[in-house]
Amino acid sequence: MEKYINSYVIVTAFLILGILFPIAVLWLGKQLRPHKPNAAKETTYESGNDPVGDSQIRFNVRYYLYALMFVVFDVETVFLYPWAVAYKQMGLFALVEMVIFAGLLCIGLVYAWRKKVFKWNSI
Amino acid sequence: MDSLQTLTWSDTWYLSPEITLSIVAILLAVLDLVLPRRVSRNVIGWFTLAGLLAAAVFVILLIMDLKDSGTTDVPQQVVNLVGGSYRIDDFGNLLKLLFLGSSAFIVFSSLGTVRDEDVPIKGEFYYLILPAVLGAMVMSSSGDLITLFVGLELLSITSYILVAARKRSSQSSEAAFKYVVTGGVASAFILYGMSFLYGVTGSTLLSDIYQGMENAMLTSEALLYVSFFLMISGFAVKLALAPFHAWASDVYQGAPTPVTAFLAVVAKGAAFAMLYRIFFTFMTQSYFSQNNVMSNDVFLALAVLAAAAMIVGTAGALRQRNVKRLLALSGVANAGILLTPLVLGLAPLHTSLFNEFFYYLIAYAFMNIGAFAVLTIVSRDTGNETISGFAGLYHRAPWTVVGMTVLLCSLAGLPVTGGFFGKLFILFATVQNKTYWLAAILLVTTVVSYAVYFSFIRQMYLRSGEIDSGLRMTVPATIGIWLCVSATLALGFFPKPIMEWIDQVFSWPYDMFVS
């Protein structure tokens, strides 16, 4: 039990340090660096040209499809891990179970493939 | 959890309907992928139908098997799988049979009426019905909150997709989005309720919860109340009970008509199955343990919901011109009626009232599927989903109209139809239970609903329409409609054999009472 708690205390220590460090360094930078803003400096960078239009462009729907694919597969792996840990104790039945499970994943993959989800076009 | 129990090969027989559906669904998914584009996807529809029927056959065999395996002491055997988290009992089997049958009807009637330009993903459209039914089946026969929830979501998520199947119609996707949001919120509520139930009883297994209820009622009654009322609100959304019904009309309107029928019958029935499983199990505990305050409160809340559903559904349907929205509201009212046997709860002469419920559910399934099939044909022909699309239909298709009249009479609860006896049985139970106010509401709303359903009849017989040519029917739809009509009439003329059969198969201490 102590080990369990201590481990997370360590993680917390890392977390706090991880937050404090950027704050400290950015504060330090602020003390050291010059600060002379002007309008030209603050324009959006577009390779030196004046910015055209807004940045809220309509980007490709593919990104969403990838996001969906990711959500599906990443969450399925949540089930893979407990299974993998317990695999040796559970034997053949677990294998069959996982063949079915992963088989379904594969079908999902093939489905997306056939529906041309992975075909990337433009941007 | 004691030891980990897994499925064994011998269990597969008890799971054969579920397994059949899964395998067929997967095979069809693959088939849809490899089939060349030019091949009509109706093939998949036929295979879907075959899968549903095969599963139904397995369910019937299981019912017989369970009956045979009973002894004199224990009339019917209940098979507990995976440590009791999945139950094969006649409660589940009967409902499964209904789900499979209704879905088969819906698929069959829609063969040929669903058009490619309307539903571009026809292959998916058909085979996605299978996992949806599977979800409904899981809901109806699981003995564990987790399994229940997984079944619920399997059904819900596939339904979301089915609702959105009219890809080119923004109405369809709008409906689907609304369904996703309301469905998601409802799931969250149910789940939140379940989490409290788990918390105060320490298990997700229904039978363990039943054991734990007694203690929980003493130690954390407030949390139990919270749990039940959260679940009630969630289920009320799923069942489209007023005041949680607003989504139903939108979703029904936007969805492809066969899917609407599916939602109205299977999705609703499955939610009822879940409601029965959860509430009956726990309320009996409350009822028996001298502390029936809780069961009274819960049942009263449900009764109020049922009454509100009847009133709001009927009143809303009165003013509605769009047929699908109208049927959605009628479904709201019917959900109230279907809920009534449940809310009557337990009384000396009333054990579960499942018989009444199931009889009306059968009648409800047939009349709704039939009505939606007619609607599909009519709206396809006239391009009009409003009630005026039915104008003068008598002159165009007299026989179909007669069939529709029977279905409408059944919906209105007029004799001699299935709807009449269904309502009569429920009403009798209500009166016997001395819940007169509910009986009165049921009756009054039924009468008001005459105006709703007879407005169709008015259009069909008394008005003249703009089109004179005959109505274009498709063969499967015609057969489907007439099967529904005959079934409705058969339920009306011969209620006895069906009730007897239900009574014979179903035995509440074993099938419902999870302990």
Next chain:
Amino acid sequence: MTMLGSYLTLAAVLFCVGLYGVLTKRNAIVVLLSIELMLNAVNLNLIAFSKYGVNPSLTGQIFSLFTITVAAAEAAVGMAVLIVWYRGRATVNVDEFDELGR
């Protein structure tokens, strides 16, 4: 028990925030996110109960695993539906979901 109480309170707050978001937000994606928030509140509840409940067991955690999966699937379908809708209407404002029921 006090530990449990605070977890439950947090979960209830999250749940209510999620519900509030669903009911008031105009952006469809935010609405979906709010639903996720509600489901995650439930997860918190389940896990708190699995440790501090009447009968501490792993079941609650397993349940929350399923919840996570289901929530993901639901979000995926919700997003997919929204994308289909967006193609036609080019907005994600829920106020413009008004085509039905006219």
Next chain:
Amino acid sequence: MQHFWDDKLSWGTAGIFAATAVAILAIVIFFVTYAIYFERKFIGWMQFRKGPNRVGPLGLLQSVADVAKLLLKEDTIPSKADRGLFILAPVLAFVPSFVVLAFIPYSLNLQFADLNVGFLYYIALSGITTIAIVVGGWASNNKYALLGGMRSAAQMISYEVPLVMSVVGIVMMTGSLNLRDIVIHQEGYFWEWNFLPQIIGFGVFIISAISELNRTPFDLPEAESELVAGYHVEYSGFRFAFFMLTEYIYVYAIACLTTILFLGGWNPPFPQLDFIPGIIWFFLKFAFIVFTLFWIRATFPRLRVDQLMGLAWKVLLPLAILNIFLTALGIELIG
């Protein structure tokens, strides 16, 4: 470290833990400074150049000078940017990368936090960085930044799937997610290390890892020719530095993970060599991985965007799933 684990928690132990965290931070910053230096050196050598050689002996202070420069540089925030998120993004990227380091076992007796969730901890935290990158791209309110951020996110999530799946085989063989257990399981001759039995998983892991790091040949998100510099185009000064820092800390983490998961951690290649301390072996393997990463960067051309995405889903993911089955079969057959 280990004997602290079993101590009752007190302010003393907590202080020690905090001190170790500071130590790790120092080590990592040192690592990053010199990783950058060596990267430039190696690439220089491979391309017959000298690399950095002006600041300090052999140019060893080059990176220090770079850091100083970044610290002193004026920090501009575009007027159109979403100021709050713009400031948040680099911090959000850095924090998880650092927290990840808490659980890495360097040798049998040198490990900070011992977490049973093991590898999942890394996955969970590194996912947050993806969000930070999108946030940074979005908050800049710049087309290139946004596209870079989106691409980066798409790429990272795509490769995360095979990355996660490729490790399942190891977990199956070990029966545990705990990194210590995984290393202990690999005791023995070097051919008993995981990289041989899990050769497919190893390949998938390496490729996905490089892609996760957004490094050449998968550095499309910051493709100069198309996207100017990707999601951090608007960042300058130390905010930019934090993105760089994050990237190199992940290099460090991935190198450690590869060592632990596939190369036997602190185990010597032959048990006979166990008189050499484990930490040395660990460091050697770690250095080898880091070097390989530089090597790949120097020699491979950049992929096209469609090839990039295709690779993850069409090649790596099926391979990872195949690997799981092969492992399962292997365990069934061999035991």
Next chain:
Amino acid sequence: MLDNVPILSLITFAPLVGALIVLLLPSQRSQWLRMTAIAFTVIPLVLTLWLFAAYQPSIGGAVYTEHATWLSIPLNKELLQGATSSLLSFDYHLAVDGISMPLLLLTSIVSTMAALASVHIRKRWKMFYVLFLLLLTGIYGVFLSRDLILFFIFFEVTLIPMFFLIGIWGYYGREKAATRFLIYNGIGSAAMLLSFLLLIATLGFSAVDSQAGSHILFSGNYDVLLANLSDPQAMANLTVDQVGSKADFMLNDNMRWGAFILLLIAFGIKVPIFPFHTWMLRVHTEAPPSIVMIHSGILLKMGVYGLIRFGAFLFPEQLQSWSTVIAILGVINILYGAILACVQKEFKLVLAYSSISHMGIVLLGIASLEEVGLQGAIYQSVSHGLISALLFLIVGSLYERTNTTQLDELGGLAKAVPFMSGILLVGGLASLGLPGLSGFVGEFLSFLGLFGSMKWITAIGALGILFAAIYVLRSILGITYGSMPASFANMKDARFIEALPMIALAALIVLLGVYPSILTDLMQNGFNGLLEQLHTRMGG
């Protein structure tokens, strides 16, 4: 001789068979269709007349009882306490007695006349006759059935055909009238169903022991109900073990009142009693004439029948303590109908309001709870059925010729169509209760019955007769005499097929007027049981 013939079923279902046969005939042959339909209304007529001839009031209708178990539906098994299962049992139980016999006769006669009169139907003959015959099955069933659920089903069966008959073949406002009809009667039948179910759940209760265990049977059989009502001891004998908690199954006083009031509403709508009458006006004005004949002539009497059969027989105490209320309602009906009939400009509305007025008299008869009064109520029902059938028949024929029913557009018909005018006059005089015609007997008996207990109310009610004279004479004389519009000059008098029912109905009116004992004898024993029961119960 004919003991084994299920004569009551034949009467009930002969029209249904007719409907099926009509359904099979080609739809363009209006003659065939009409002849078949008439034939199938004549069959029950003949059978009813035979029944009438063979009926012996002293025995009652016991001989002609048909009784079979129709449905016994298992509701629950494994009850919590006691019995193993409960069954809901519906019987197929038909019977006649002194109350239903006159109404049966009325139905058969008026329906045949209406079938004859349906010559003016110009479209969709086939559907018309199918529905018409279906309606008749419903009506016969209502008057014959002795099982509550069977009664209810037949009652509902009359609703749907009527909806169509009004809605398709009616006049301009037909759709509204049809919907109105449906909703009002629907509410009525809902109230009726609720009350019936209450009765079944409490009174229709018996325990059956068999080898399989003890069952609880809930029956809707009227005789069972009556027996349980009159002998509460039998109910009390059921042990607690058999029924759970006994209190759950007794019909307590509140329930009695509830059931009674529900029945009053149910049949009051049908009769119609004053505040519920608006639907009936619309039906009278909008429905086609032959259907109004059925409606006004028979359907309203279903309400009267129900009030007596279920209201009076099952709940005499309740009826008695409310008799003043009912009598007042009756008086309101009489005066309201009569006064409004005086000011109507439309002949059909005059008749409609006069119907309301006449039904008020029936209510007075019922309120009396005396043998004379009840006989009067039935007698008045039959008489009014015949009279209004006759009047509406003529109205239909006139409308066909003149295309109007407005009083100020009609006039001088005695010259144009002397035969019809004569018959109209007979009908009118009968309606105002001229001695020697049937209307007089009914009114007389009803008032007489009530006079003993409520003199003042009776006296006020009798004022209605005065108004009746005014509105009948005003309208009928206005039609038959006075100036004749030029367009009526070439009008043809009644055809044979129209004249036949007119003469028949008029003859019957006269016959009943001069020889009332035809019917009163029939009813002789009809109320004995009721009154005896009432006295014993009130006394005990």
